[in-house]
Amino acid sequence: MARMPRLPLRVRAAALVMLVGLFTAVLPGFNGSSGSAAPALLTEPRGALPGADSVLERPLGGIQTVLNTNDAGAGSLRQAIINAIAGDTIVFQPGVTGTIVLTTGLLNVNKNMTIQGPGPSVVAVSGNNVSKVFVVQSGVTATIANLTVQNGNGNAPPGSGVENHGNLTLSSVAVVNNGVGGGSPGGGIYNSGNAQMTLQQVLVANNVGQNGGGLEMNNGVTMQNVTFFGNSGQFGAIFDAVFVGFPTTAASMLNVTITQNTATLATAGGGISWTGDTLTVRDTLVANNQPKNCAGTFTSQGNNLEDTNTCNFNQPGDLANTPAGLDPAGLKDNGGPTQTIRILNTSAAFNGVTVGACPPPATDQRGIIRPQGPRCDIGAVELVLPVGDINQDGIVDVRDYGVWRTNFGQTNCGNPADLDGNCLVDIRDYGIWRMHFGEVASDSMGPGAGSRAPAR
Numbered sequence: 001m002a003r004m005p006r007l008p009l010r011v012r013a014a015a016l017v018m019l020v021g022l023f024t025a026v027l028p029g030f031n032g033s034s035g036s037a038a039p040a041l042l043t044e045p046r047g048a049l050p051g052a053d054s055v056l057e058r059p060l061g062g063i064q065t066v067l068n069t070n071d072a073g074a075g076s077l078r079q080a081i082i083n084a085i086a087g088d089t090i091v092f093q094p095g096v097t098g099t100i101v102l103t104t105g106l107l108n109v110n111k112n113m114t115i116q117g118p119g120p121s122v123v124a125v126s127g128n129n130v131s132k133v134f135v136v137q138s139g140v141t142a143t144i145a146n147l148t149v150q151n152g153n154g155n156a157p158p159g160s161g162v163e164n165h166g167n168l169t170l171s172s173v174a175v176v177n178n179g180v181g182g183g184s185p186g187g188g189i190y191n192s193g194n195a196q197m198t199l200q201q202v203l204v205a206n207n208v209g210q211n212g213g214g215l216e217m218n219n220g221v222t223m224q225n226v227t228f229f230g231n232s233g234q235f236g237a238i239f240d241a242v243f244v245g246f247p248t249t250a251a252s253m254l255n256v257t258i259t260q261n262t263a264t265l266a267t268a269g270g271g272i273s274w275t276g277d278t279l280t281v282r283d284t285l286v287a288n289n290q291p292k293n294c295a296g297t298f299t300s301q302g303n304n305l306e307d308t309n310t311c312n313f314n315q316p317g318d319l320a321n322t323p324a325g326l327d328p329a330g331l332k333d334n335g336g337p338t339q340t341i342r343i344l345n346t347s348a349a350f351n352g353v354t355v356g357a358c359p360p361p362a363t364d365q366r367g368i369i370r371p372q373g374p375r376c377d378i379g380a381v382e383l384v385l386p387v388g389d390i391n392q393d394g395i396v397d398v399r400d401y402g403v404w405r406t407n408f409g410q411t412n413c414g415n416p417a418d419l420d421g422n423c424l425v426d427i428r429d430y431g432i433w434r435m436h437f438g439e440v441a442s443d444s445m446g447p448g449a450g451s452r453a454p455a456r
Contacts, residue, residue, distance in 0.1 A: 066092045069100045069123070076100075077115075077125065081107055089114040092123060099124045099150075102131055109136045109166075117147035120174040120203075120338050127152035129180070132160050138195075140166035146337060148174040154184020154209075158216070161207065162189045167196040172337040174203040175214075184209055185241075186216030187233055193218040196249075199226050201365050203338035204237070205331060206230040212239030212273075213261065220249035220277055225365040227340055227380045228258045228271070229331050235273035236289065237261035240296070242276035250278040255361060257341055257380040258286045258293075259326060269295035269310065283353050285343075285379035286311055287324035303353045305378045317354040319378075325349060336366025340381045345394050345441070349378035355414065374414045388436035390417050395440045400433055 067075030080090045127133045133152040154160035161178035179187030187209030191197045204214040213233030231237040258271040270289030274296030282301035286293045294311035303317035325347020358376035365380040390400035407417040407425045417425045419432040
């Protein structure tokens with residue numbers, strides 16, 4: 001086979017130059033300095049490279065970390081909020097615990113962000129009875145989660161704990177003891193006209209306001225798995241004021257417990273005072289509020305319980321003039337991120353929701369799965385009974401065996417003696433009862449859990 005002629009030296013040199021040029025052209029795609037193939041610079045420190053290129057190469061949704069409980073300065077929550085760019089998440093370094101006492105004013109949330117705390121029982125943010133705690137500005141979408149907001153003072157109204165003018169979600173947050181020394185319209189939470197708010201797995205307790213003690217709204221709020229306890233104001237715990245000049249927006253309550261709140265105005269509802277916006281209420285418990293539970297007009301969607309008859313609950317599943325059956329111990333740690341008020345197994349709220357009406361939500365205020373029995377419970381807390389407690393009296397004992405024996409062979413789905421859920425009461429259900437014999441109810445445990453009864 002004939003050999004190819006050797007190329008002249010100058011031709012080979014020209015080819016080499018061409019190859020070097022091509023390699024240099026694609027090199028930026030590998031080193032990240034430019035080009036569509038450049039990887040995100042996940043480790044670039046903010047502000048390290050001033051100018052447009054640095055800003056464009058910042059990752060969206062960065063992380064700011066709180067390192068201490070100082071009011072201000074490096075590592076503080078305040079500084080993290082200042083340093084954040086839109087879309088950032090603020091987290092807390094493991095081991096940061098205690099109360100952040102605000103001595104230099106409120107925390108101004110003026111850009112889209114998520115503030116993710118380590119838990120309401122781990123870190124609290126306090127207004128020190130001098131300033132309000134959080135203000136979310138107009139046009140901002142924010143989430144505040146897993147914190148306690150306390151001791152806010154709204155002498156500069158409105159709002160003492162949380163004042164919202166944007167689109168705010170509060171999740172697993174305790175809003176407590178705000179407005180006690182101030183004169184703000186909204187003691188715990190204030191939601192302005194045109195603002196949007198969602199409360200999920202939230203405790204609003206022992207707040208004081210001129211108008212609404214727990215929550216005052218000029219625009220609709222979505223509430224799921226929320227407890228209002230011990231709040232006081234002219235119009236009780238929850239007050240809808242209607243913001244003149246803005247369109248009304250619907251509000252909703254789903255699995256909410258409203259109890260032991262007070263309205264100082266004789267004609268107002270200690271639990272709910274409603275004036276104009278549309279409100280729908282479902283699977284909600286309203287009881288023991290003074291001077292009465294409700295005032296105003298709103299719409300029941302069924303499965304609500306009131307211990308008197310001022311809320312006009314009149315849809316299928318509604319229970320008016322029905323004792324609430326709440327734990328006399330009141331607000332306490334029943335497991336979950338915030339304190340709650342559990343129902344007793346003798347309460348009409350226990351398994352009080354019509355079959356098929358839940359979920360959603362699929363969990364209660366503590367994160368316990370719904371339902372725990374054949375039906376969901378009314379209110380924010382789902383009662384946890386041990387597996388095998390067929391008669392649902394809080395203990396797995398010989399009485400449950402009697403119920404199983406009576407129902408043996410039944411094929412109706414939802415039968416409490418059908419412990420394995422196969423729509424047949426059979427020997428397998430007996431085996432489950434026997435395995436759990438002696439266990440007693442313990443709400444602080446996981447779904448379906450129980451503790452062994454003490455030896456007799």
